Amino acid sequence: MRTLESHICGRWQSPSGEGFATHHAVTGLPVAGVSSDGIDFSAVVEHARHVGGPALRALTFHERAALLKALGQHLLTEKDHLYDLSTATGATRADSWIDIEGGAGVLLGYASRGRRELPNGYVLLEGEPEVLARDGSFLAAHVATPRRGVAVQVNAFNFPCWGALEKLAPALLAGLPTIVKPATPTAFLTEAMVRLIVDSGILPDGALQLICGGVGDLFDHLDGQDSVGFTGSAATAALLRTHPGIIDRSVRFNAEADSLNAALLGPSAEPGTPEFGLFIAEVIREMTVKAGQKCTAIRRALVPRSHLETATEALAAALTEVRVGDPSNPDTDMGALVGTGQRDEVRAAIASLCTTTDVVVDSCTFHDVDPVVGAFLAPTLLRASDSEAGPVHDVEAFGPVCTLVGYDNPDHAVHLAALGRGSLVASIYSGDADEAAHLTLGIASHHGRVHVVDASVAVTSTGHGSPLPALVHGGPGRAGGGEEMGGLRGVRHHLQTTAVQGSPDVLTAVTGQWMPGANRHVDRGHPFKLHFDDLEIGTAVRTESHTVTLADIEGFAESTGDHFYAHMDEEAAAASPIFGGRVAHGYLVLSLAAGLFVWPDPGPVLANYGVDRCRFAKPTYPGDTLTVWLTAKQKTLRAGAGYGEVVWDAQVSNQDDEVVATYDVLTMVANRPGVNGAPDGRTA
Numbered sequence: 244m245r246t247l248e249s250h251i252c253g254r255w256q257s258p259s260g261e262g263f264a265t266h267h268a269v270t271g272l273p274v275a276g277v278s279s280d281g282i283d284f285s286a287v288v289e290h291a292r293h294v295g296g297p298a299l300r301a302l303t304f305h306e307r308a309a310l311l312k313a314l315g316q317h318l319l320t321e322k323d324h325l326y327d328l329s330t331a332t333g334a335t336r337a338d339s340w341i342d343i344e345g346g347a348g349v350l351l352g353y354a355s356r357g358r359r360e361l362p363n364g365y366v367l368l369e370g371e372p373e374v375l376a377r378d379g380s381f382l383a384a385h386v387a388t389p390r391r392g393v394a395v396q397v398n399a400f401n402f403p404c405w406g407a408l409e410k411l412a413p414a415l416l417a418g419l420p421t422i423v424k425p426a427t428p429t430a431f432l433t434e435a436m437v438r439l440i441v442d443s444g445i446l447p448d449g450a451l452q453l454i455c456g457g458v459g460d461l462f463d464h465l466d467g468q469d470s471v472g473f474t475g476s477a478a479t480a481a482l483l484r485t486h487p488g489i490i491d492r493s494v495r496f497n498a499e500a501d502s503l504n505a506a507l508l509g510p511s512a513e514p515g516t517p518e519f520g521l522f523i524a525e526v527i528r529e530m531t532v533k534a535g536q537k538c539t540a541i542r543r544a545l546v547p548r549s550h551l552e553t554a555t556e557a558l559a560a561a562l563t564e565v566r567v568g569d570p571s572n573p574d575t576d577m578g579a580l581v582g583t584g585q586r587d588e589v590r591a592a593i594a595s596l597c598t599t600t601d602v603v604v605d606s607c608t609f610h611d612v613d614p615v616v617g618a619f620l621a622p623t624l625l626r627a628s629d630s631e632a633g634p635v636h637d638v639e640a641f642g643p644v645c646t647l648v649g650y651d652n653p654d655h656a657v658h659l660a661a662l663g664r665g666s667l668v669a670s671i672y673s674g675d676a677d678e679a680a681h682l683t684l685g686i687a688s689h690h691g692r693v694h695v696v697d698a699s700v701a702v703t704s705t706g707h708g709s710p711l712p713a714l715v716h717g718g719p720g721r722a723g724g725g726e727e728m729g730g731l732r733g734v735r736h737h738l739q740t741t742a743v744q745g746s747p748d749v750l751t752a753v754t755g756q757w758m759p760g761a762n763r764h765v766d767r768g769h770p771f772k773l774h775f776d777d778l779e780i781g782t783a784v785r786t787e788s789h790t791v792t793l794a795d796i797e798g799f800a801e802s803t804g805d806h807f808y809a810h811m812d813e814e815a816a817a818a819s820p821i822f823g824g825r826v827a828h829g830y831l832v833l834s835l836a837a838g839l840f841v842w843p844d845p846g847p848v849l850a851n852y853g854v855d856r857c858r859f860a861k862p863t864y865p866g867d868t869l870t871v872w873l874t875a876k877q878k879t880l881r882a883g884a885g886y887g888e889v890v891w892d893a894q895v896s897n898q899d900d901e902v903v904a905t906y907d908v909l910t911m912v913a914n915r916p917g918v919n920g921a922p923d924g925r926t927a
């Protein structure tokens with residue numbers, strides 16, 4: 244039996260002893276020894292802080308996103324090796340797909356989100372600046388920068404690849420080095436994945452370290468710049484969050500714990516409706532995928548009493564179709580639990596549940612395997628004899644186990660869902676949008692995610708049990724009170740938000756984004772004649788002016804068909820409490836402004852791809868004279884694309900210097916010929 248190695252301080256290290264033996268879920272044979280004996284945890288933390296952290300922080304958000312993309316693609320090309328090992332965890336091919344390709348998918352999802360939603364810089368500006376002085380000379384901005392610490396992740400056994408990658412992706416994108424501590428029973432698969440990552444050479448040294456085995460005194464070396472992301476049982480979460488090292492030094496702690504997730508069959512989803520069928524199919528799927536070892540699995544199926552008998556029969560019938568057996572056989576629907584120890588725990592939990600439930604199904608045929616040697620367990624369907632009784636809402640059987648619970652009316656269903664004391668997810672099956680909305684709002688406070696299914700989303704819905712990188716994964720109370728992923732929300736967990744107060748020039752320098760009131764540079768000619776590389780933040784043009792006439796307004800109405808009374812009907816416009824007379828179309832103001840600031844000849848500005856934050860501050864009347872300030876506000880290089888995106892602050896004023904319109908103009912601006920992939924000889 245081989246002993247797993249840990250990857251620390253830039254090298255692979257074997258433990259000083261053989262460690263804890265893990266076993267193949269199907270054959271029961273030893274797979275690997277797991278131990279962290281001999282690891283100097285202080286050195287591991289220091290390596291992350293002083294080698295990995297600086298290397299990651301030297302990269303922009305976009306450069307880090309590129310690392311994630313390369314990593315995701317690399318794992319996909321090397322996935323077969325991981326699939327082979329995954330069988331030893333009891334996982335079928337479909338189960339492994341969630342873990343392996345789902346994990347790579349999180350990396351790719353964060354890579355693309357990072358490129359689209361984060362600046363190609365080092366600082367993330369949160370929201371709009373606050374003006375603190377009436378004359379605009381003193382501002383504040385919330386800026387988020389990477390914490391100077393390490394993200395420690397302690398994971399559960401059930402998703403040895405996805406569990407590590409869904410925490411790694413947002414941390415790396417934020418610029419934080421990570422120490423991964425996988426759960427012992429499936430650490431051999433995480434170790435194999437980390438080997439692929441390390442061997443690829445994609446990540447800088449110190450960005451990722453792996454500890455196979457216990458955490459030793461690791462927590463004693465953490466401080467207020469570090470964070471711990473935990474996934475596992477509520478009992479372990481309670482132990483770790485109260486560790487003196489966590490409390491004394493305010494180490495950020497995020498917990499994803501166990502959860503008694505519910506599926507609610509709406510009263511309108513009567514037997515025979517598509518929603519009834521979708522409910523039955525999803526409960527079966529959630530009981531059997533990963534042999535029910537999913538934190539998001541449906542543990543409680545809440546059904547109107549009037550449909551309870553039919554739902555019980557339908558689920559029992561569907562369970563007879565589930566083929567349980569060798570996970571390496573493509574015909575197998577459900578494989579094994581991770582080990583016989585885990586099976587013993589689930590059996591004990593079932594015994595506890597059975598004190599207030601009746602067994603509907605608890606046996607099956609096991610195909611191609613010895614269910615005594617392997618960690619196999621029949622899918623077990625229970626039915627609560629008392630809807631409110633404790634164990635059903637309290638005991639998590641982390642296996643293929645679900646309990647049917649009857650309810651009296653929608654409010655009773657909401658009450659029962661809340662008895663789980665906070666869950667990761669609930670799903671609702673109803674073809675009645677009002678009923679679904681009532682149930683959703685009733686249970687939202689107790690859930691991190693609510694998945695509503697009707698016939699119209701039968702094919703497109705993403706599934707009760709699938710956390711998505713774009714959506715929050717976490718739940719209140721019993722579910723740990725934490726939050727992971729959720730798009731950029733997950734990245735922000737690793738950043739420190741700081742309110743910076745100062746002059747517009749200082750805030751421009753800090754954020755890399757031009758702030759209202761900061762200096763403008765007008766000495767370089769028209770900015771549309773400058774390539775991306777030559778354009779400085781604050782480069783600006785103040786345009787000539789244009790006096791708006793009634794003929795402008797009527798011509799615009801004629802060509803666009805917009806004859807709204809405020810532009811065309813003198814009498815009605817005069818009676819308007821807002822306008823008091825005919826005014827120019829807002830879109831005419833934008834068009835006239837473009838006519839003032841656009842440089843007509845071919846040049847580096849390739850395209851205008853949109854307008855953001857547009858506000859019409861004051862009406863523009865015939866006879867008003869408009870002028871525009873156009874200022875380069877923000878630059879984002881598109882690596883290798885030959886261009887970058889430039890956001891321009893546009894401010895349109897009238898003859899009295901009153902601002903009538905403000906907005907951001909979004910453009911693509913070419914790099915100098917030959918730079919960043921721009922072709923030589925591009926028009927200048």
Ligand code: NAP
Pocket residue numbers: 397398399400401424425426427428456457458474475476477478479480482483498499500501502537538639641667722723
């Ligand atoms: P667990 O026993 O709580 O272990 C979770 C992790 O904590 C493992 O890596 C374990 O390492 C480590 N650990 C245990 N005791 C520790 C200690 N004293 N100090 C430091 N680390 C410690 O949970 P599990 O059996 O692996 O996973 C099953 C549970 O996880 C279920 O209850 C399930 O609901 C929950 N879960 C929740 C989510 C979620 O996102 N909310 C996801 C998956 C699973 P060792 O293995 O080396 O002991």
